[in-house]
Amino acid sequence: MQKPTFSAALRRRQLPRQTQISERRRLIVMLAMSLGAFGIGTTEFVSMGLLHMIAEDFQITEDTAGVIITSYALGVVVGAPLITALTGRVPRRRLLLLLMAAFTVGNGLSVFATNYETLLVARFIAGLPHGAYFSVAGLAAASMAPVAQRGRAVAFITMGLSVATVIGVPAAQALGAALGWPAAYGLVATIGLATVVLLWFLMPHMTRMRPTNPRTELGALKRSQVWLTLAMGTVGFGGMFAVYTYISWTMTDRAGLDASWLWLVLMVYGIGSVGGTWFGGWLSDRNLELGILFALIMIAVVLTAFYFTSTHPVLGVINFGLVGFFGSSLTPSLQIRLMDVAGDAQTLAAALNHSALNLANAAGAAIGGAVIAAGFSYSAPALAGTVLAVAAILVWIPTTVLRRRQLARS
Known part of the structure; x- marks a missing residue:
């Protein structure tokens, strides 16, 4: 019997379809x-x-x-x-x-x-x-x-x-x-x-x-629901990044934590993000619109709490983990919502979600920096983040009402 060649041994098997x-x-x-x-x-x-x-x-x-x-x-x-x-x-x-x-x-x-x-x-x-x-x-x-x-x-x-x-x-x-x-x-x-x-x-x-084709994908930009959903993400996430960007100064200057423990602070945030991402997926499968509202409300709550707990090393670290938890819980819901409202242009709409998050990153850092430059403490960006979360809730209200009317007409 002829032995298989090296290239034949490396050749992958016939790939199935996703339905198989x-x-x-x-x-x-x-x-x-x-x-x-x-x-x-x-x-x-x-x-x-x-x-x-x-x-x-x-x-x-x-x-x-x-x-x-x-x-x-x-x-x-x-x-x-x-x-x-x-x-x-x-x-x-x-x-x-x-x-x-x-x-x-x-x-x-x-x-x-x-x-x-x-x-x-x-x-x-x-x-x-x-x-x-x-x-x-x-x-x-x-x-x-x-x-x-x-x-x-x-x-x-x-x-x-x-x-x-x-x-x-x-x-x-x-x-x-x-x-x-x-x-x-x-x-x-x-x-x-x-x-x-x-x-x-x-x-x-x-x-x-x-x-799809470019014209179909670009059709997402004609849909008001796509823009409103992206606005919720850009504004709602801004507060999380306003706190994250300056967390090393907040925990060392305000809470008195030794700089050698900053790895633990970031790890707690990461653990919160892991749990929050899974929770957000579960929440969006239960009720997508209310899941987004709940996440935004909790972001406002934990950012406000962080302003007061950031002077205590233990409470501040725990609260920072909650910021990661509820901030990350918003991501899956926004992604699913974009898929639902984009029609045939789902790929572009879902990709724009990550553009929005990176804009939130830049905007949150800039807003937090402006607050600190104005003479406020390193804890103050958290309150600026609360304002952003509330603004995102105000965007959620007309967005949801408009969506319900569109579904009722169709």
């Missing part, structure tokens, strides 16, 4: 997609802890080094709508592979960046597939899941990002501290490569996800 896979295979595929989200979450947050090393290596100020984070966020904001609008005809399985390959390349280039300008370009490239990947992966998970479990399926993918704040970021940070900052990006590139391999062998053909 078992429940076990579906869960494994979702784990593979969640691993990609884990890598994205790691690279998004680890740069903040690497800035001082990058600044020292390239002989630049930390303010200048901070543009590296802005460059990544800009990649997300630009890439999310652009990629999803132009790739509507690309099969979803192939698109996921291409997006994760681009993510791997961007982080690989970050490893070998020899100057500041090259690193800026590399971080921009790494950010380009961020929003599109979460959009396509979330829609793929929802498409494979039973209708009553769509929210939990989307939350399962988003969970990878939340877990990254607990495990991935500290691990990459430790590796960067031990071997130099390029090693942190090397770890992320390895995660991206592993995701590409897993998706290549495991991801089924997504036959239920119909191809």
Whole structure:
């Protein structure tokens, strides 16, 4: 008998359609997609802890080094709508592979960046597939899941990002501290490569996800419900980032916590995010609209409480974990709502959600900085965040009323 060749041994088996896979295979595929989200979450947050090393290596100020984070966020904001609008005809399985390959390349280039300008370009490239990947992966998970479990399926993918704040970021940070900052990006590139391999062998053909064209995808921008949902996310999440950006100063200057314990503060936030993401998926499967309202109300409550508890190290850390919990619980609900109101342009609408979150990141940090620059304490951005959450609730009211009228007419 003729022995199989090496290339034949590596050849993957015929891939099934999504309607032909078992429940076990579906869960494994979702784990593979969640691993990609884990890598994205790691690279998004680890740069903040690497800035001082990058600044020292390239002989630049930390303010200048901070543009590296802005460059990544800009990649997300630009890439999310652009990629999803132009790739509507690309099969979803192939698109996921291409997006994760681009993510791997961007982080690989970050490893070998020899100057500041090259690193800026590399971080921009790494950010380009961020929003599109979460959009396509979330829609793929929802498409494979039973209708009553769509929210939990989307939350399962988003969970990878939340877990990254607990495990991935500290691990990459430790590796960067031990071997130099390029090693942190090397770890992320390895995660991206592993995701590409897993998706290549495991991801089924997504036959239920119909191809679209740029005109169809851009049709999402004509829908008022899409814009209103994005507004809720941009405004509602701003307060969370206003607190997160300045948490190191808040806990050390206000609460008197030793700086050596800041890793614990961030880990508690990450654990809260993991629990909140799962809770948000469960909540959206029960009642989507009320789930969004509940999350926004609780964000306002915990941010107000944080203003008063941030002077106590233990209570402040616990409260910061609750900020992560209820802030993250909003993500799956907004993603599902965008899928529901976007018609045939679900991919672009879901990707715009991540553009909105990155705008919330930038806006929240700017608002928090303005509050501190005005002479208020490091705890004060929490109250600014409360105002933003209340503003998002005020957006929720007409949004929900209008949606109910539209459904009644149809």
